[in-house]
Amino acid sequence: MSDSPKKQHDEDMDDEFVPYVPLKQRRLEKLHQYATQRRVPEPTTQPESDSEDDAPIAGPKANISLLDQSAEVRRQRALEEKTEEQKILEEEKKIEEAQARHKALVSVQEAAAGMQYTEPMKTSWTPPKHIRERSEDDNEAIRNKFHIILEGKDPVPPIKHFADMRFPKPVLDYLRDKKIHKPTPIQIQGLPVALSGRDMIGIAFTGSGKTLAFSLPMLMLALEAELKLPLIRGEGPIGLIICPSRELAQQTFEGLLAMSQYLSKGGFPQLRSLLCMGGINMREQQDALAQGIHMVVATPGRLQDMLKKKQFNLDSCKYLCMDEADRMVDMGFEDDVRNIMSYFKSQRQTLLFSATMPKKIQEFAMSALVQPLIVNVGRAGAANLDVIQEVEYVKQEAKIVYLLECLQKTPPPVLIFAENKNDVDDIHEYLLLKGVEAVAIHGSKTQEEREFAIRSFKSYKKDVLVATDVASKGLDFAEIQHVINFDMPKEIEDYVHRIGRTGRSGKTGIATTFINQNCSEQIRLDLKHLLREAKQRVPPFLEALEDPSEKLGLAGGCSYCGGLGHRIDNCPKLEQQRKQQMNSMIGSRSGGGGGGGDY
Structure with a gap:
C-alpha cells in the first residue's frame, strides 16, 4: 500500500531542510575560510597528469588573495631595483653598442671573399742569440723597468741597444749624428716587434720616438727587397706610411730621405721614396716613379687619387703603417683607408x-690585424710627464694682450695654438705689429706658405709659430720650450697632442693654457683630471668644479674618447660626430656632395 501524499511531502521537506545558523557563527566561518585561503601552500612536485584538484596560483581564481599577490609583486620589484650606478653603466653600455663599428677595417674584396689571414708575416730578421735565450721573466723585468705593457700571443723580447737590433752601420751612424744614443721605451719594444714582421698597435706619449719605431723597419724591409732583386719601372712600393696631415707626411718623408742617403753613402743601394700629398706637383717626383719606388709616405686623399690613376700599385707592398691612426678615423678617413686597403x-x-x-678604436682596428701585439707605454691619452702644465684664467677680451706677457716666460722658439683660422691670423698680425718675428699656418694657406712657415720656424729664423691643430699631430720641433694654448680645444685629445710639441726626447717644456667660462664644463673637468693624473698643480677655479661621476663613485672616464672628466653619455667627441653625420645626411638629401681626403 502506497504512502499517503502527506507523508511523502514530509519526507521531501526533511531532505531540503537546512538548519538555521546564527549570523555570528556564519561570520566566524567566513573569517576562518578567508584565513585558510591566505596560507600559501608549500610547493609540491607537479604531477605528470593534470587533476581536477589543481588550482591556479596566480590570477583572479588563485588560492592566494589579490592583496597578497600584489604584495608579492611589489616585493619582487624591490629586489630587482637597480642602483643609480648600475642604471648609468647599463645606459652607457647601450650607447657603446650603438656606436660599435661592426664594419671590419679590411678591404671590400677580402670581406666579400671571406679571406682571413691566420698567421703573421715572417721576416728574415732575428734577434741575437743572447736575447733569444733570455727567459720571459727577464724580458718582463725589462718591460717593467721602462713601464712597457705588452699584450698579445707569442711576445717578442725587448732590446735595449740599437746595435743588438742588427741595423747596418750607416743607420747607426745616422742615429749617432742625430744624437739618438739609446732607444726610447716605445722603440725598445716596438722596433723588435716591427722587425720581426708582427702586426702591432703602438701607444706612447707625444715626443717618445714613435716615428723612428715604424720608419726604420720599413727602411730595412725595402733595403732587403732591393738587395734580393732591384726594383724596375712600375714596381713598388715595398712599404707605405699614411699620415692624417701634410706637415706630418712631409716630416716623415724627410726622415726617410736622410736615412736613405746615409745608406747610399755607406755603399748600399739607393732607396727611392715618394711623397704623395696635396699641394705639391707630383711631376717633380717622376724620376722616382720612373725607376720604381721603395717607400711611399702619403695623405689618404692624394694616395687614393694616385692609385686610381694607376701611377703606381700596391701589388708588392708588404708593409702598411698608419701614423696617428685614431685621428685618421676621427677625421673621416675611415672609408678612404678601407678603400686604399682594397688595392693590396x-x-x-x-x-x-x-x-x-x-679602447673603442683599438677594438675596431684589431679587425685589420693578424695576431697583433699591443705595445703600450703609459695610459693611452695621458699627457707627457716632461711637460709642466700651467692653466690660467684669462678673460676672452684680455687674451691677445696677455700673450706678450706669456712669451716672456721662456726664450724662443714658442708655438701658439688657436682653435680657428681667424684667431690665428689675428694673433699673427698682432705679434708682427709688436715686432715679434712670427709665422702662421692653417688649412686655408697655400702649400708654399705652409712649407715656408715650418721651414723658417725649424731653422730658427722665426721665433714664434701660430697654428691651428694642423701643427699639433706628430710634428717634431726639437728645441721648443714653450707651447701656448690661446684657447682650450674642444677635445682633451687635441690638448694632449698640442702640449706634446714641447718636452720631447726627454727634455722639459712648459705649456700655458688660457681658459675661461667660454670653455664647456666637460672639457674643464677633463683638464682637471688630466692635471691630477700628471701630478700637476690644479688651479682653484678647476678644483672647485663638481664632478658628478665622483659623487656616484664611477671611475675610468669616457670609454669612447678616453677623457677622464666625463662619461660616454655626454662625450663632446661623440656629439660632434653625430652632428657631422646629421649634416652629411642633410647634404646628401639636398643633392650636395663633397670629396674626402687631404689634398
Whole structure:
C-alpha cells in the first residue's frame, strides 16, 4: 500500500531542510575560510597528469588573495631595483653598442671573399742569440723597468741597444749624428716587434720616438727587397706610411730621405721614396716613379687619387703603417683607408701608432690585424710627464694682450695654438705689429706658405709659430720650450697632442693654457683630471668644479674618447660626430656632395 501524499511531502521537506545558523557563527566561518585561503601552500612536485584538484596560483581564481599577490609583486620589484650606478653603466653600455663599428677595417674584396689571414708575416730578421735565450721573466723585468705593457700571443723580447737590433752601420751612424744614443721605451719594444714582421698597435706619449719605431723597419724591409732583386719601372712600393696631415707626411718623408742617403753613402743601394700629398706637383717626383719606388709616405686623399690613376700599385707592398691612426678615423678617413686597403693583392704587415688611442678604436682596428701585439707605454691619452702644465684664467677680451706677457716666460722658439683660422691670423698680425718675428699656418694657406712657415720656424729664423691643430699631430720641433694654448680645444685629445710639441726626447717644456667660462664644463673637468693624473698643480677655479661621476663613485672616464672628466653619455667627441653625420645626411638629401681626403 502506497504512502499517503502527506507523508511523502514530509519526507521531501526533511531532505531540503537546512538548519538555521546564527549570523555570528556564519561570520566566524567566513573569517576562518578567508584565513585558510591566505596560507600559501608549500610547493609540491607537479604531477605528470593534470587533476581536477589543481588550482591556479596566480590570477583572479588563485588560492592566494589579490592583496597578497600584489604584495608579492611589489616585493619582487624591490629586489630587482637597480642602483643609480648600475642604471648609468647599463645606459652607457647601450650607447657603446650603438656606436660599435661592426664594419671590419679590411678591404671590400677580402670581406666579400671571406679571406682571413691566420698567421703573421715572417721576416728574415732575428734577434741575437743572447736575447733569444733570455727567459720571459727577464724580458718582463725589462718591460717593467721602462713601464712597457705588452699584450698579445707569442711576445717578442725587448732590446735595449740599437746595435743588438742588427741595423747596418750607416743607420747607426745616422742615429749617432742625430744624437739618438739609446732607444726610447716605445722603440725598445716596438722596433723588435716591427722587425720581426708582427702586426702591432703602438701607444706612447707625444715626443717618445714613435716615428723612428715604424720608419726604420720599413727602411730595412725595402733595403732587403732591393738587395734580393732591384726594383724596375712600375714596381713598388715595398712599404707605405699614411699620415692624417701634410706637415706630418712631409716630416716623415724627410726622415726617410736622410736615412736613405746615409745608406747610399755607406755603399748600399739607393732607396727611392715618394711623397704623395696635396699641394705639391707630383711631376717633380717622376724620376722616382720612373725607376720604381721603395717607400711611399702619403695623405689618404692624394694616395687614393694616385692609385686610381694607376701611377703606381700596391701589388708588392708588404708593409702598411698608419701614423696617428685614431685621428685618421676621427677625421673621416675611415672609408678612404678601407678603400686604399682594397688595392693590396696579398697579406701585409700592419702597424697603427698614436699617442691617444681609445679602447673603442683599438677594438675596431684589431679587425685589420693578424695576431697583433699591443705595445703600450703609459695610459693611452695621458699627457707627457716632461711637460709642466700651467692653466690660467684669462678673460676672452684680455687674451691677445696677455700673450706678450706669456712669451716672456721662456726664450724662443714658442708655438701658439688657436682653435680657428681667424684667431690665428689675428694673433699673427698682432705679434708682427709688436715686432715679434712670427709665422702662421692653417688649412686655408697655400702649400708654399705652409712649407715656408715650418721651414723658417725649424731653422730658427722665426721665433714664434701660430697654428691651428694642423701643427699639433706628430710634428717634431726639437728645441721648443714653450707651447701656448690661446684657447682650450674642444677635445682633451687635441690638448694632449698640442702640449706634446714641447718636452720631447726627454727634455722639459712648459705649456700655458688660457681658459675661461667660454670653455664647456666637460672639457674643464677633463683638464682637471688630466692635471691630477700628471701630478700637476690644479688651479682653484678647476678644483672647485663638481664632478658628478665622483659623487656616484664611477671611475675610468669616457670609454669612447678616453677623457677622464666625463662619461660616454655626454662625450663632446661623440656629439660632434653625430652632428657631422646629421649634416652629411642633410647634404646628401639636398643633392650636395663633397670629396674626402687631404689634398
